[in-house]
Amino acid sequence: MLFKALPRFSRQLHAIAARVPSQCAVCHAWPAQRVCSACVARFAQPTTRCERCALRVPAGVAVCGACLRNPPTLDACVAAVDYAYPWADALAEFKFRGDPGWTDTLGTLLRSTPWVEPALEAADIVVPVPLSTERLRERGFNQSALLSQHLAGAKTHTRTLLRLHATETQSALPRAQRLRNLRGAFAVEPLHAAALRGQRVVLVDDVMTTGATLEAAAQPLRQAGVAHITAIVLARTGLE
Numbered sequence: 001m002l003f004k005a006l007p008r009f010s011r012q013l014h015a016i017a018a019r020v021p022s023q024c025a026v027c028h029a030w031p032a033q034r035v036c037s038a039c040v041a042r043f044a045q046p047t048t049r050c051e052r053c054a055l056r057v058p059a060g061v062a063v064c065g066a067c068l069r070n071p072p073t074l075d076a077c078v079a080a081v082d083y084a085y086p087w088a089d090a091l092a093e094f095k096f097r098g099d100p101g102w103t104d105t106l107g108t109l110l111r112s113t114p115w116v117e118p119a120l121e122a123a124d125i126v127v128p129v130p131l132s133t134e135r136l137r138e139r140g141f142n143q144s145a146l147l148s149q150h151l152a153g154a155k156t157h158t159r160t161l162l163r164l165h166a167t168e169t170q171s172a173l174p175r176a177q178r179l180r181n182l183r184g185a186f187a188v189e190p191l192h193a194a195a196l197r198g199q200r201v202v203l204v205d206d207v208m209t210t211g212a213t214l215e216a217a218a219q220p221l222r223q224a225g226v227a228h229i230t231a232i233v234l235a236r237t238g239l240e
Contacts, residue, residue: 025093026086034105035090044081046114053211054079054236072211073218074203075228079236080113083207087235091206095143103143106206106234107150116151119230123202125160126152129217130186132166147234148204160192161217182216188224197225208233 023029024036026043050057050064054077057064081087094102110116120126128144136142148156164187188196201221203214214231221229 025090034102035086035109039086040109043086044109047082049077049079049236051076053077054208054231054233056082056236056238073215073222073229074211074231076115076119077208077211077214077231077233078113078115078119079208079233080110080116081235083209083235083237091143091235095139095206098140100141100143100146103146103150107147110147110232110234111151116232119202119232120152120155122200123152123155123230124199125157126155126202126204127157127161127221129203129205129213130158130161130163132163134166144205147206151204151232152202157192159189160196161221162187162189182212186217186220188220193224196221198227199225200228201226201230203229203231205231205233207235207237209237 022031022033024032024039025034026039027036029036029038048057048059048061049055050067051062052067052072052074053064055064055066083091090102090106093099094106111120126148128142128148130145131139131142142158145156145158148158164185203217203221205214205217208214208231214233218229218231
């Protein structure tokens with residue numbers, strides 16, 4: 001029982017620590033929150049992105065060539081920052097070093113991103129991309145669910161989308177192979193399926209690389225009759 005309580009206790013400690021002024025994790029200014037306002041202004045400048053996959057595009061371009069040729073299941077996609085310094089380091093602390101105290105800082109960064117607030121307001125529900133049972137047990141929390149709850153509160157539905165099985169690490173794989181590996185990885189909870197018809201859904205994930213995970217997650221939602229799907233991600237890599 002004590003062992004089971006430890007992850008929750010750790011999350012509570014991190015949540016408290018996140019609200020206590022300390023050094024900025026980037027420039028080490030004191031006192032500051034996890035990332036000071038000057039570093040946010042420096043490293044989180046808005047940029048022009050494809051409306052469907054959030055890749056960087058030249059000014060004046062709405063949709064990239066890849067999405068014009070092969071439209072994704074997503075109707076829209078918004079990313080806060082590139083997956084680069086200092087956000088890649090922050091996400092590594094958040095996910096792989098078990099520090100959910102990053103939730104407030106990263107969630108606030110997401111909420112302040114252009115088009116995120118309108119997407120959340122228009123959504124009927126907000127759905128985090130789920131982790132497999134094995135990964136959730138290993139990590140102790142789902143980082144996408146924490147971000148979703150920070151962004152949307154009661155609109156967050158953590159049981160609507162299910163992760164049916166884990167997949168091997170895919171960081172070195174091309175998009176086509178990732179899609180094959182993810183085939184059948186997600187499903188809509190049967191008890192929730194009927195309520196999804198005609199709904200507007202926001203999918204939340206932490207990082208978008210090729211878009212394969214979000215595509216696989218969006219497909220069962222679309223099959224359940226969801227009318228519109230917007231993905232919101234913290235960081236976008238430069239990979240197609």
